[in-house]
Amino acid sequence: MKRLLSTVSAGLLLAGPVLAQQIPVVEKRLPNGFRLLLVERHEEPRIAGGWVAHVGSANERPGITGIAHLFEHMMFKGTPTVGTKDARRDLEIIDEQEALRDQMRDEESKMRTALRKGEVTEITSPEARTGRYKELEEKFKKLVEEERGLLVKNEFDRIYTTAGASKMNAFTTEDMTGYFIEVPANKLELWAWMESERLFHPVFREFYAERDVVFEERRMRTESTPVGRFYEQFNAMFWDAHPYNWPVLGWPSDIPAISKKQADEFYALYYQPQNITLMLVGDFKSAEAEEMVGRYFGRIPKGTQPPPEVITLEIPSYAEKRYNAEAETNPQIDVLWRTVASGHKDSYALEVLEQLLNGRTGRLYKGLVLGKQVSTEVSAGHSAKKWAGYFEISAEAKDGKTLEEVEDAVYAELDPLGREPVPAEELQKVKNNFAAAEYRRLTSTFGILYRLIFAEGLGDWHEINEAGARIQSVTPEDVKRVANQYFNKENRAVGHYLRKAGSGAAGDEDPEIAALSPEQKPMARQLIGSLNQEQDPARLKELLARMQTQASQGDPKRQQLAKIIRHKVEQRLAELEPKK
Amino acid sequence: MKNRSVSLALALSLLSAAGMLSAADIPDRPEKLHYPPLTYEPPRPADYRVALQSGPIAYIVPDRTLPLVTVSVTVRTGSYLEPKGREGLADFTGNLLVRGGAGSKSAEELEERLAFLAATLNSSIGDDSGSVSLNLLSKDLPEGLALLRDALTAPRFQQDKLDLYRQQAIQAMKQRNDDSATIHARETESLAYGTNFWACRETTGASVAAITADDLRAFHRQWFHPANFTVAVSGDVDRTAILAKLEELFANWPFTGVKPGPIPTDTKMAEPGVYVVNKDVNQGRVTVLLPGVKxxxxDFPAITVMNDILGGGGFTSRIMNRVRSDEGLAYGAGSSFPGGWTYAHAFQAGFETKSRTVAYATRIVLDEMAHMTEAPVSDEELNTTKRSFIDSFPGTFNTKARIAGQFATDELTGRFAKDPEYWQKWRGRIEAVTKDDVSRVAKERLHPDRAVILVVGQKEEILKGHPDHPVKLEQLAGGKLSELPLRDPLTLEPLPPTPPKPTP
Known part of the structure; x- marks a missing residue:
């Protein structure tokens, strides 16, 4: 492995020279357009293999959002010879299923009309189905039953698993779709066979069951988590024009409407050889691997029309945006600024800036958690995507501190970065960590594959070897300049998340409730929960008046409870009618 | 096409490179491929094991390819040693050992120095062991070892850092009912092992409020002693040189600790039945529990194979095939039968699905469990599972840090003492499992009628079921259905049902 000396700014007496470690990548191009990246490593008898398709949710359009991700799922369903006992009948059934689905889509159109008219409230509930839809669904189920008789269930996975492969998975982002696996070193040819077969002629069997799986994934990741839906909406607010504004998982209306025909078109356009980069890292000889990959992947015809790139550029942000949510979470803020795409000349200074802010010795932790003590957790991150980027700072408020205090404290940390150059030692600390990370990333074969997939998916794998030197050459002036340029009010969106009242999680931290007897606590909590949801001051005043008249009655324990409730009513009133 | 000559292969590669080759040479099925032989022998603990004169057993795995070193000290301690009313003490001690200052350095000075060196020094104490781990550039190793010694022998447990960590812990507790996954994880433990079992004891606002810096000091001095350590070193070190440094690291310990007593094993699983926690989310989380195994x-190899076929093997397992691929009911579905080293860890099968199909998907999982006990598995299933375990085995030791770490863990848990050839014999033990073994352990261990089933989600919607699948949740697991309350996040006392929404 080559080691090369990178440049370090002068005057840093505390640090020795920093060595940057290159990853020795061999790059090849197949005649049909595939790019191939090879990294030999002979530590263990395994090979990590993967490929990235240069397509993600940013390539979608309204109506089919989520298709890039659903498509990723479909790539595991097999080929004409893998996954079925009867390829011919299997394909016939798929066609018959599509014909039925076309009729079902007509009914789905009627169901959407019923939804618009308010005749049903939830289009996916079993009660929303029309009579005709149910009949068609019964017929469809019969075809599924017949197909199931021919299926060799998840055979694509079974072949790999039986061969001792592991870690098989895939992922989809806004920019890319990555597929990866690790195989024993003697089974490189199996990898070439399996991956070229599914790229050459995938069969999208069980399409509609898998579409349901994807909707369950959406429920799991976004809809049934405390803040998933809010983050999704905040993201949609952040991007005005750019297709990054819809979720990778797709909108809930779109996922159940995606058709197999649309998936076929998507495949033809975006899974052409010239839109895919293949990668191997591990225990093989490059010349042999190149020959094998050429033989297996070279047979896939080059596409006829180049896949379109994402044209829409984000428009400038003219005003600050604010998002105020109440969710089942501790109070927290999230601030996003528009920045730059991956590989932009400013992205390196922004990465350095991120690390100046992050960590237990970073400026945010020192300022917000240790210094002003307005926050318990805080983090910064620069996310440079393929077509655009953003810088994000998130912080949880310390109990008793307001989100406004937290937000002000964040700006107070950013402000000096735009006015004064960063001290040399502080900058060197950050650079030392980037330099050490160059080594740490080399400890795992799979880790190298993962980095290659991401760097290539964002536009250029060379970044894994070139970014290090660019980061080391960032100057205090660069940091000051980018802080000034991007951390502007007009350029940001601010999310405030308050704890939703009455979400059953307030706890006993309230000393007044803690003092009550165990029998009284539940009642007190329930009453306070209702009070906090009351929006009408007049009703609270009426309640207060009624309680005054009963104040002298009852035993001392009850009077104690009544006193607390009265206090809480007064507090809620003060919230609703703040003193001017 | 099976016996291609070398020259043909060359010709083919030339043709393919020129893009002139059709699929003529590519077989239509992967079984027709031939692979060169691959032999693999796992590393042997004895090659790396050293009994240090200063007390600990150390595993040294040199690797000079990168200028990095990892030194990891595993400690015989755990939250099971916490006194009642001080729940959280082990975790607090673990964190503040390295985050609260050490030796001559304040917390702030220590953090600055570590950050400047691009070194990580982390520490934690879990249920049944603790770990203090240093990773840094090898040029800084002498300084790093001095900092490590300070952390191990002279942590300062700075009061302001204790107060901060306490505040963070209390705020984290407040999120205990926010995510259905958190609720589900907590109630799964309680149902599987009983709320009185040590591993189910939870921190409360009161228990962490009671923890003082003196408690941390006492807990640290009790357990952090070389006699309770095992050490794993990997990376850019010379074996002889690092041994001398380790002897220095552990010599002349300034205090005497004690050896912890045995870890209690008095678990008690809940009565069979369905337990529901009402939570307003549109997807129900389900776990089916049965008593586990050590x-x-x-029988552990046979149980491992059996579980892999049932639900452990991902897309080659029956539960995944039925619940996910066939029916599209869940994103994740499967089972686990982990072997505990101190107490028997429970069998779990689970998934998440929309409220209306919770009962139906649960029925499928219970049916698959029953099916395992009724009919033998197929040759293909058995072969897939065995080949998968055996041929993916080299991945177990895929980094030098993992070799050292795995052997140090085996030392701590007693596996090395009891079964020194464990990794050498492991593949043979999997290979020896027969279809009869699988059937026998399934019959012995899988009892769907006696399962404890936990469901977290919208109770009312879940109980409605689905018109296409006429199974009701209350019919499962012997027909006993009860509701578990949400718990106050700070006291864990049961909360009353959510108050009805006020009318507008």
């Missing part, structure tokens, strides 16, 4: 049980 990993040194002679």
């Amino acid at each position: 990993r040194d049980d002679p």
